Amino acid sequence: MRTEDLERPTVPVTYARLVLEAAAAHGVRSETVLKAAGLDPHVIDDPNERMSVLEIALVADQAMRLTGEPAIGYEIALSSSVTSHGIMGFGMMTSSSLRDAIQLGIEFMHLRVPVLSAELRIEGDTAAVSVVETMPLGEFRQTLF
Numbered sequence: 733m734r735t736e737d738l739e740r741p742t743v744p745v746t747y748a749r750l751v752l753e754a755a756a757a758h759g760v761r762s763e764t765v766l767k768a769a770g771l772d773p774h775v776i777d778d779p780n781e782r783m784s785v786l787e788i789a790l791v792a793d794q795a796m797r798l799t800g801e802p803a804i805g806y807e808i809a810l811s812s813s814v815t816s817h818g819i820m821g822f823g824m825m826t827s828s829s830l831r832d833a834i835q836l837g838i839e840f841m842h843l844r845v846p847v848l849s850a851e852l853r854i855e856g857d858t859a860a861v862s863v864v865e866t867m868p869l870g871e872f873r874q875t876l877f
Contacts, residue, residue: 741782742846744818748776748783751795754808758799768794785847789872802874817844834861842866 752762763773769790775783783791796804814821820840827833831852838850838861850863865873 737846738786739784741784741787742843743783743785743788744844745776745779745781745783746816746818747788747845748791749779750808750812750816751788751792751804752776754804754811755795755799757807757811758801758804760795760798765791765794765798768798789869793872796874805874820844831859834859 752765755765756762762776766773766775769787771787771791775781775787792805792808796802801807814824817824817837820837820843823840824833824836827836831854834852838852841848841850847866847869848863849866850861853860853862
């Protein structure tokens with residue numbers, strides 16, 4: 733990913749909504765987070781809209797700051813469902829095996845979260861998915877990992 737790609741609207745607004753739901757669980761209103769990130773509160777109104785990686789990172793960073801919860805990224809991941817990932821999630825749900833579902837998610841991960849990539853490793857009866865950043869994320873890394 734190139735630096736200029738960070739400003740292109742490629743990330744579904746669904747991910748911002750997940751962040752805002754996590755912030756709301758800590759008593760912080762969506763409007764407060766979005767305004768702190770320098771965004772119009774109506775940016776999340778259209779579920780088909782897309783945001784830039786930078787905008788999503790700013791929303792997540794402000795949610796972490798305003799809630800005082802350094803592990804909000806984990807909360808977001810734990811509260812999301814496979815359907816949170818749109819058509820990719822539905823594809824994963826209809827996969828013939830867990831392995832196929834994981835591989836599908838890995839193959840198309842860059843379309844949903846372009847700053848991350850993943851790899852599936854299998855050794856005997858143990859499987860692990862490693863997620864890495866495709867470019868330095870700096871201060872925003874904490875909200876993703």
